[in-house]
Amino acid sequence: MTDKPLVTRGFRGRLRDTDPARLPPGQYVTSDFPVLSAGPTPTSPLARWDFSVYDDDTLLTRWTWAEFLTLPAEDVTTDIHCVTHWSKYDTRWRGVRLDTLFDLAGRRAPFVLATCDGGYTTNLTLEDVLGAKAWVVYQYDGHPIEPEHGGPARLLVPHLYFWKSAKWVRALKLIQQDHPGFWEQRGYHNHADPWKEERYWED
Numbered sequence: 001m002t003d004k005p006l007v008t009r010g011f012r013g014r015l016r017d018t019d020p021a022r023l024p025p026g027q028y029v030t031s032d033f034p035v036l037s038a039g040p041t042p043t044s045p046l047a048r049w050d051f052s053v054y055d056d057d058t059l060l061t062r063w064t065w066a067e068f069l070t071l072p073a074e075d076v077t078t079d080i081h082c083v084t085h086w087s088k089y090d091t092r093w094r095g096v097r098l099d100t101l102f103d104l105a106g107r108r109a110p111f112v113l114a115t116c117d118g119g120y121t122t123n124l125t126l127e128d129v130l131g132a133k134a135w136v137v138y139q140y141d142g143h144p145i146e147p148e149h150g151g152p153a154r155l156l157v158p159h160l161y162f163w164k165s166a167k168w169v170r171a172l173k174l175i176q177q178d179h180p181g182f183w184e185q186r187g188y189h190n191h192a193d194p195w196k197e198e199r200y201w202e203d
């Protein structure tokens with residue numbers, strides 16, 4: 001094995017990392033991609049994976065993996081911000097806008113609850129997920145998303161703290177009344193805007 005040149009990545013990274021305008025308060029920039037999961041990584045064979053949109057408990061639409069891949073998708077390059085203070089710049093994803101999913105489902109409601117393999121949930125307002133602000137993504141950096149990072153598919157809501165970007169997402173539930181999700185029930189902020197440091201419920 002040959003030694004890798006140590007200088008290249010750190011040098012390039014550091015130049016980018018000094019841009020303070022894109023770093024929310026209380027955050028630092030990392031080039032790592034930490035894994036933060038509240039439980040074990042669930043495994044969902046693609047043959048049995050599907051994605052659903054519900055109006056409350058009523059199923060509106062459901063796509064198999066193959067069907068989901070035919071939906072209009074786009075590439076997204078974005079910074080992400082974790083409540084544990086790390087931010088990562090220029091992450092590259094590919095997936096389907098929630099605008100598109102709700103158009104196809106033919107419904108809207110003021111609130112959305114994302115539900116996942118493994119039982120994790122997170123809540124969002126419709127306003128926070130429409131207007132090209134949220135995606136169900138299935139590629140990271142040009143490859144299928146690693147299981148630890150939420151593969152086969154995860155939510156990407158980069159303008160909010162990253163706990164809102166639910167990994168292993170399987171369904172979006174349109175609801176009339178807000179329903180706090182996993183971390184939101186455990187003291188994390190209901191809204192989670194990193195620019196306002198909405199970390200915990202008392203913030």
Ligand SMILES: Nc1nc2c(c(=O)[nH]1)N[C@H]1C(S)=C(S)[C@@H](COP(=O)(O)O)O[C@H]1N2
Nearest residue numbers: 034035036037038120149162163165166167
């Ligand atoms: N299903 C599920 N999604 C989740 C989590 C989780 O524990 N389970 N952790 C959240 C938190 S707190 C963060 S910071 C990000 C971490 O994503 P990563 O592991 O890809 O960095 O996923 C979020 N989505």
Ligand SMILES: [Mo]
Nearest residue numbers: 036082083163
């Ligand atoms: Mo997090």
